[in-house]
Amino acid sequence: MLCSKMERLIVKKKALLLEPGKMCKGNYFVLNGCVRQYIITNKLTEQITQFGLESWWIADQESLVNQKPSNYYIQALEDCELLLLSEANRVILFGQVPKMESYFRIMMQKAFVAVQRRVGFMLNMNDEERYRYFVSLYPGFVQRVPQYMLASFLGFTPQFMSRIRAKKV
Amino acid sequence: MLCSKMERLIVKKKALLLEPGKMCKGNYFVLNGCVRQYIITNKLTEQITQFGLESWWIADQESLVNQKPSNYYIQALEDCELLLLSEANRVILFGQVPKMESYFRIMMQKAFVAVQRRVGFMLNMNDEERYRYFVSLYPGFVQRVPQYMLASFLGFTPQFMSRIRAKKV
Numbered sequence: 001m002l003c004s005k006m007e008r009l010i011v012k013k014k015a016l017l018l019e020p021g022k023m024c025k026g027n028y029f030v031l032n033g034c035v036r037q038y039i040i041t042n043k044l045t046e047q048i049t050q051f052g053l054e055s056w057w058i059a060d061q062e063s064l065v066n067q068k069p070s071n072y073y074i075q076a077l078e079d080c081e082l083l084l085l086s087e088a089n090r091v092i093l094f095g096q097v098p099k100m101e102s103y104f105r106i107m108m109q110k111a112f113v114a115v116q117r118r119v120g121f122m123l124n125m126n127d128e129e130r131y132r133y134f135v136s137l138y139p140g141f142v143q144r145v146p147q148y149m150l151a152s153f154l155g156f157t158p159q160f161m162s163r164i165r166a167k168k169v
Numbered sequence: 170m171l172c173s174k175m176e177r178l179i180v181k182k183k184a185l186l187l188e189p190g191k192m193c194k195g196n197y198f199v200l201n202g203c204v205r206q207y208i209i210t211n212k213l214t215e216q217i218t219q220f221g222l223e224s225w226w227i228a229d230q231e232s233l234v235n236q237k238p239s240n241y242y243i244q245a246l247e248d249c250e251l252l253l254l255s256e257a258n259r260v261i262l263f264g265q266v267p268k269m270e271s272y273f274r275i276m277m278q279k280a281f282v283a284v285q286r287r288v289g290f291m292l293n294m295n296d297e298e299r300y301r302y303f304v305s306l307y308p309g310f311v312q313r314v315p316q317y318m319l320a321s322f323l324g325f326t327p328q329f330m331s332r333i334r335a336k337k338v
Contacts, residue, residue: 062282105274112281113231
């Protein structure tokens with residue numbers, strides 16, 4: 001039943017799943033590959049807000065919950081295989097399988113906890129502590145993603161990232 | 170049915186609803202008053218992670234979702250009237266009224282969006298921009314909460330807060 005409600009997508013590296021001004025189509029589940037969500041700031045730089053790896057969900061929840069056009073990009077960083085649960089199908093699915101609504105409630109609760117912890121790290125760790133902590137949590141991820149993107153996500157400059165990596169952290 | 174599942178609490182200013190090492194009892198709904206959620210950092214300072222005003226929910230979602238003791242304090246900043254939906258009663262309620270599960274899913278989705286936007290502001294606005302933006306969103310709130318707490322929430326020093334207020338922002 002779940003499979004019948006989800007659309008399988010094969011996208012090439014650099015393909016955009018979402019652009020500013022467009023509605024987010026639904027929740028994407030990453031089967032293979034890696035995606036990023038980012039915004040272009042007032043200073044015209046890319047600010048990465050989220051990554052999505054295998055078995056992670058990614059979406060612009062603000063566009064979905066408020067049914068308004070997005071401010072974000074979602075882009076494939078590698079060739080990707082994804083499942084899209086559209087908003088229309090999500091509503092049908094929740095009606096048919098109430099457990100799926102519980103699943104999404106808990107998924108959102110965990111996503112909230114993760115981003116709230118991120119706020120704590122931003123306020124209470126310096127750049128080096130934040131980098132070390134992230135590497136300890138996601139060692140494989142650090143090898144997989146371009147360094148300037150990791151710097152953008154963690155909120156420091158590519159120059160700082162080069163320095164800290166030169167120390168063989 | 171909802172009322173029968175929620176416990177009405179009257180607490181005095183400065184009372185603690187949650188302390189580190191204790192399990193969060195459930196979700197608190199603020200009827201009257203104002204509460205704050207905070208953590209004691211490695212540097213032994215108070216870091217405020219969230220405020221709760223009238224009609225806002227507040228809880229340590231990490232303690233609730235992982236069923237583990239909290240790292241946070243939740244404290245009344247004024248004499249407060251609250252409703253507590255315990256975890257046991259929440260489970261019963263969701264079984265009886267599936268719409269309540271939708272309500273909590275959407276509540277968590279909105280909370281996620283709010284904290285994700287906060288990350289964006291922290292990365293892309295300087296202290297003064299962040300203060301002005303917060304004041305424009307919640308003008309009444311800024312009058313109601315001690316200035317050093319607002320500084321803690323926004324991530325800058327009380328000294329900076331004094332300087333910016335001296336400019337009659």
